[in-house]
C-alpha cells in the first residue's frame with residue numbers, strides 16, 4: 282500500500298529536473314509518460330555562437346523570491362540590453378507595466394495545453410509565474426513580468442530563457458513556424 286501511495290505522490294508532486302531524471306530512470310520503460318526532461322533541449326552549438334552562449338547562461342540561473350526587498354523593476358534600457366539573450370521575446374507595456382511577451386502557433390488546442398503544462402513545471406520550480414493565454418484554439422501568448430514590483434526583473438528573463446529551452450517540435454504548428 283505504501284508503495285502505491287509513494288508512486289502516486291511521485292506522479293503528482295512537481296520535482297526538480299534532476300529528481301525527475303532519476304525517478305524516470307526507475308520507471309518501467311513500457312508505459313513511461315513523457316517527462317519534462319523529454320521536452321528540454323540544451324542549446325545546439327550553431328556556427329554563430331553570438332547569442333547561443335548567453336541564453337544558456339541565463340537559463341542556468343534560478344529566480345529569487347519575488348517577495349525579496351532587494352527586487353526592483355529594471356529600466357526599459359536595461360530590459361532592451363537583456364533582450365538579445367531571450368530569442369523571440371519582445372518588450373511590451375500594458376497599463377504602464379513593462380513586460381516580456383512571446384507568441385507561438387501550436388498544432389491544436391490540446392497541444393496548447395501541453396505547452397502550458399511544460400511552462401507550469403518551470404514556473405513552479407522557480408516560484409515565478411507567467412501569464413498564459415490560449416486564444417483562437419491554437420495561438421499561445423505568454424507574458425512575463427514581476428507582479429510584486431509591477432515591472433521587469435532578472436527573474437523574468439531567467440523564466441523566458443528557460444521557456445526558450447523547451448523542445449517544442451511535437452507541439453508547434455510546422456506550417457506557421459516554417460514561414461518564420
Ligand SMILES: C[C@H](O)[C@H](O)[C@H]1CNC2=NC(N)=NC(=O)C2=N1
Pocket residue numbers: 346347348408409410411425426427428429430
Ligand atoms: C509568495 C510568492 O513568492 C509570490 O506570490 C510569487 C509567486 N509568483 C510570482 N510570479 C510573478 N511573475 N511575479 C510575482 O510577483 C510572483 N510572486
